[in-house]
Amino acid sequence: MTRTRFGALVAATMIVVAACGGSSATPAPSAASSAAPSSAASTAASTAPSTAPSAAASAAASTPKDGGTLVAGLPGDMVLADPSLVSDSNSSEIEGQVIQGLVGLKPGTNSELVPVLASALPTVSADGLTYTFTLRQGVKFHDGTDFNADAVVYNYTRQLNAPKSLQNDYNYYFGAVFGFGADSNLASVTATDASTVVFKLKTPQSNFLLATTLPQFGIQSPTALKAGDADNPDPSKSPYAQGQGGTGKSMVGTGPFMFKEWVPNDHVTLVKNPNYWDTANAAHLDAITFKPYADQTAELNALQAGDIDWAQTISPTDVKTVQSDSSLQVIDRGQSCNEFHLSLNDADKPFDNLQIRQAIGYALNKQSYIDAFYAGMAKVADNFMPPSTEFYKPLNLPTYDPAKAKSLIASSGVPASQLNLTFYYPSDVSRPYMPDPKGLAEAIANDLQAVGFTITFKTEGWRTGYLSDSSVGKFPMDLLGWTCDWAGPDNFLVTDLFYFNGSKPNPQFNYGPADLKAAFDAGISATTTAAAQQAWSTAQDILARDLPIIPILNSTPPAAAAAYVQGFVGSGNLEEQFNTTWLNK
Amino acid sequence: MAKYIVRRILSAIPVLFGLSIVLFSFIHLLPGDPAAALLGQHATPELTAKIRQQLGLDQPLYVQYLQYLTQLLHGDLGKSVINNRPVITDFANRFPGTVELTLAALVFAVGIGIPLGRFAARHTQGWQDGVVTVISLFGISIPIFVLGLTLQYVVSVQLHWLPTSGRLDPRTTIPSVTNFMLIDTLLAGRPDAFVDALRHLILPAIALGSIPLAIITRITRASVLDVNNEDYVRTARAKGLTERRVDDRHIMRNAWLPVVTVIGLQVGGLLAGAVITETVFSWNGVGRWVVEAIQDHDYFVVQSSILIFAFIFLAVNLIVDIGYAYLNPRIRYA
Numbered sequence: 062m063t064r065t066r067f068g069a070l071v072a073a074t075m076i077v078v079a080a081c082g083g084s085s086a087t088p089a090p091s092a093a094s095s096a097a098p099s100s101a102a103s104t105a106a107s108t109a110p111s112t113a114p115s116a117a118a119s120a121a122a123s124t125p126k127d128g129g130t131l132v133a134g135l136p137g138d139m140v141l142a143d144p145s146l147v148s149d150s151n152s153s154e155i156e157g158q159v160i161q162g163l164v165g166l167k168p169g170t171n172s173e174l175v176p177v178l179a180s181a182l183p184t185v186s187a188d189g190l191t192y193t194f195t196l197r198q199g200v201k202f203h204d205g206t207d208f209n210a211d212a213v214v215y216n217y218t219r220q221l222n223a224p225k226s227l228q229n230d231y232n233y234y235f236g237a238v239f240g241f242g243a244d245s246n247l248a249s250v251t252a253t254d255a256s257t258v259v260f261k262l263k264t265p266q267s268n269f270l271l272a273t274t275l276p277q278f279g280i281q282s283p284t285a286l287k288a289g290d291a292d293n294p295d296p297s298k299s300p301y302a303q304g305q306g307g308t309g310k311s312m313v314g315t316g317p318f319m320f321k322e323w324v325p326n327d328h329v330t331l332v333k334n335p336n337y338w339d340t341a342n343a344a345h346l347d348a349i350t351f352k353p354y355a356d357q358t359a360e361l362n363a364l365q366a367g368d369i370d371w372a373q374t375i376s377p378t379d380v381k382t383v384q385s386d387s388s389l390q391v392i393d394r395g396q397s398c399n400e401f402h403l404s405l406n407d408a409d410k411p412f413d414n415l416q417i418r419q420a421i422g423y424a425l426n427k428q429s430y431i432d433a434f435y436a437g438m439a440k441v442a443d444n445f446m447p448p449s450t451e452f453y454k455p456l457n458l459p460t461y462d463p464a465k466a467k468s469l470i471a472s473s474g475v476p477a478s479q480l481n482l483t484f485y486y487p488s489d490v491s492r493p494y495m496p497d498p499k500g501l502a503e504a505i506a507n508d509l510q511a512v513g514f515t516i517t518f519k520t521e522g523w524r525t526g527y528l529s530d531s532s533v534g535k536f537p538m539d540l541l542g543w544t545c546d547w548a549g550p551d552n553f554l555v556t557d558l559f560y561f562n563g564s565k566p567n568p569q570f571n572y573g574p575a576d577l578k579a580a581f582d583a584g585i586s587a588t589t590t591a592a593a594q595q596a597w598s599t600a601q602d603i604l605a606r607d608l609p610i611i612p613i614l615n616s617t618p619p620a621a622a623a624a625y626v627q628g629f630v631g632s633g634n635l636e637e638q639f640n641t642t643w644l645n646k
Numbered sequence: 647m648a649k650y651i652v653r654r655i656l657s658a659i660p661v662l663f664g665l666s667i668v669l670f671s672f673i674h675l676l677p678g679d680p681a682a683a684l685l686g687q688h689a690t691p692e693l694t695a696k697i698r699q700q701l702g703l704d705q706p707l708y709v710q711y712l713q714y715l716t717q718l719l720h721g722d723l724g725k726s727v728i729n730n731r732p733v734i735t736d737f738a739n740r741f742p743g744t745v746e747l748t749l750a751a752l753v754f755a756v757g758i759g760i761p762l763g764r765f766a767a768r769h770t771q772g773w774q775d776g777v778v779t780v781i782s783l784f785g786i787s788i789p790i791f792v793l794g795l796t797l798q799y800v801v802s803v804q805l806h807w808l809p810t811s812g813r814l815d816p817r818t819t820i821p822s823v824t825n826f827m828l829i830d831t832l833l834a835g836r837p838d839a840f841v842d843a844l845r846h847l848i849l850p851a852i853a854l855g856s857i858p859l860a861i862i863t864r865i866t867r868a869s870v871l872d873v874n875n876e877d878y879v880r881t882a883r884a885k886g887l888t889e890r891r892v893d894d895r896h897i898m899r900n901a902w903l904p905v906v907t908v909i910g911l912q913v914g915g916l917l918a919g920a921v922i923t924e925t926v927f928s929w930n931g932v933g934r935w936v937v938e939a940i941q942d943h944d945y946f947v948v949q950s951s952i953l954i955f956a957f958i959f960l961a962v963n964l965i966v967d968i969g970y971a972y973l974n975p976r977i978r979y980a
Contacts, residue, residue, distance in 0.1 A: 132816045137938075140729055148688065230684050230697045237688070297730040326740065326938075327930040328816050350816040355925050355934065358795055363810040363928070366802040524941060526677035532689050543687060562692060 142304035160279035160314030171548035189265030189588030202282035204309035210252030345643035397615035398633035401542035408571035416473035422459030439616035446553035490523035494542035534568035724946030742825035744931035751855035763866025785860030910966025
């Protein structure tokens with residue numbers, strides 16, 4: 062009897078302890094939320110900008126040394142070792158070191174195209190339907206086979222005809238950019254000679270080049286793909302996708318690093334490609350080991366203890382800690398490739414009223430959020446996409462002016478009863494564009510209450526309802542944002558925000574006038590840069606006119622590294638290349 | 647005895663069956679689904695519906711459960727929704743990590759807890775007992791993740807004595823044979839890596855072992871005090887036996903029983919605690935894997951791995967009960 066009772070007691074204790082641990086294990090940057098907009102402001106803002114120049118200056122000051130292993134912390138593990146089957150950022154970051162595409166982004170930029178495996182940017186026919194690429198010659202895959210036009214054709218064809226079971230969930234990006242099989246906008250990919258590939262589209266698609274900079278459109282060795290059964294409808298049965306066999310068997314590309322091994326949930330190791338085709342940009346490091354860290358505090362501890370050399374993202378609240386440690390450095394990522402906004406469902410009252418939406422725009426003191434929650438590493442948004450996006454232009458959106466907000470509310474004629482707003486924020490997540498949702502929601506609510514709104518908070522778990530409920534328009538007002546897939550206007554304005562399903566606008570905002578749809582269609586199918594510029598400019602003007610939601614800011618999520626890590630070039634899309642990185646020790 | 651064991655094994659079947667229903671209901675009642683986890687912010691209502699259909703999640707729940715049950719009865723624990731790997735493969739790869747950690751925690755808890763409990767019992771009137779009481783109260787009340795992060799910060803970040811996380815230095819590569827790092831490093835003929843693996847094991851073992859340590863200390867102390875008051879102990883002392891002989895032969899022999907029971911019961915708690923410890927210390931074990939699977943709504947991974955956990959817990963309890971009979975011949979199961 063005693064035994065049973067004691068057992069029950071122990072079991073109950075365990076459950077309680079486990080439950081406490083579980084709920085509190087999520088990173089809790091409560092210090093920032095309680096510090097509120099004003100206090101942390103000046104110090105954070107003054108320290109932040111100093112980091113970038115010093116890191117850049119020291120990198121330039123000395124000559125890179127070769128050798129050493131960099132241990133890099135990422136927020137999660139690789140999912141599969143074949144980029145065509147993954148859509149998460151961890152896999153993309155790792156596989157992007159190994160597998161290259163025809164075109165890529167200039168390091169440190171989000172939308173400047175450079176040829177990679179193509180010898181120049183392609184020629185495009187006047188109707189915008191035919192892209193002709195001339196390929197680099199003498200490039201070899203990591204398994205020693207030749208990179209050539211046939212390899213490009215093989216890679217695109219296998220994705221175009223991906224097994225049904227892999228479409229959409231595994232093979233997301235090819236589906237989103239081109240579509241599969243007969244429904245695809247990609248009519249054909251053909252090799253006209255060993256170093257020329259011709260892509261034919263069914264309708265013009267102006268995002269074609271930017272989208273294909275993603276590792277998902279990288280070129281892998283056809284020999285290795287076939288040998289590793291990469292097109293097996295069940296990826297668990299494909300040795301290639303499971304990363305078995307090491308160099309030359311899985312994740313076989315042409316990049317400065319080669320795949321070595323993957324121990325799921327523990328680490329992925331890449332080694333230097335000694336025969337890299339671009340000798341001037343060959344890797345300095347002998348190897349990189351990527352380690353997943355589920356807990357940001359644990360990752361920072363590992364960095365401070367010297368267990369890892371580089372951490373992909375740290376919480377802005379930890380920036381000061383890192384700066385105060387002379388053995389570490391904060392890495393500023395330069396151009397932002399994300400946006401953070403206050404979502405409004407324009408079908409709901411009072412958000413159907415333009416003056417109310419404008420009043421909200423004037424009510425928010427956006428700079429104060431940047432100072433309090435982002436350690437100064439963000440800029441107030443003046444558009445629905447960040448400044449580094451193609452065809453971006455400033456829109457002169459409402460800036461902080463509470464008096465104007467009050468007068469707009471008064472003149473809107475909206476009854477006071479409608480000024481009670483229900484405000485959703487996610488309870489259990491920290492995103493690069495939204496490090497502290499609760500703190501941000503409270504700061505925004507304070508500003509809204511100051512001009513006459515009243516706020517009721519509601520909250521849901523990020524993956525346990527928040528994302529799905531917001532995507533179907535259940536929330537009248539909520540916090541969301543987006544990290545770019547590619548820095549084209551279509552990726553922010555259409556994919557992220559105001560896409561149309563037929564003629565029906567995204568149910569999240571229920572906003573989509575006919576002229577906006579026309580501008581989007583014109584922008585996507587534009588065949589000349591001038592036409593694209595014109596169309597996207599019109600789309601931005603329409604959005605500025607209607608202010609359907611309230612853009613808040615564009616952030617540059619900080620990375621951190623040991624002081625001896627040099628030469629790393631950060632990029633706002635968090636998809637960086639490590640070939641320039643070296644260890645000064 | 648054999649009959650008893652068979653009966654206990656048979657009685658585990660309805661327990662596991664019931665648990666499978668509870669688990670299935672809980673994970674499916676959780677808002678959200680794997681489609682949302684797979685797509686993240688790329689989720690549009692249309693794409694989500696397409697993927698739900700591909701994964702069979704548009705079927706009624708009872709159909710999904712029956713399918714799962716049929717699979718289970720065929721010995722198929724299902725596949726991960728995220729990467730399609732069979733649950734059993736990933737479980738087998740990660741389980742040694744959890745066992746290694748759990749055993750280390752148990753060694754720590756037993757190795758320190760029992761001597762500490764005996765020490766406290768010997769000094770019930772002194773300040774020593776008070777100190778031990780405070781230590782064990784501390785051990786039982788401090789959450790694992792707080793202790794874990796604190797240990798990391800003090801021992802690793804400030805003092806640089808031990809590594810913060812992982813099972814081995816990431817710059818070292820050891821071929822995986824058994825997935826027990828202490829064994830694999832020896833098999834690879836790398837004593838340096840063995841020491842490194844041992845160093846990685848210390849902090850998580852202390853964090854995970856702190857609660858069992860406290861409980862074992864308390865129960866040892868109580869049990870020793872209990873037996874100390876028995877007539878046969880007084881008789882032994884009256885016979886003029888040395889205190890050491892009284893302690894070993896007469897007190898501890900009898901005091902072991904509740905201690906062994908408690909140690910057995912700790913295994914369940916240790917497995918639960920491993921979930922948190924592995925997350926804090928980036929330890930590649932089953933616990934961290936289950937946490938990620940819950941976040942991803944990876945149904946089969948969560949259902950099947952917790953079922954295996956439950957099976958292990960039942961098995962350990964059975965072994966403890968059999969060990970109980972061995973330690974105390976008066977107990978006979980029929």
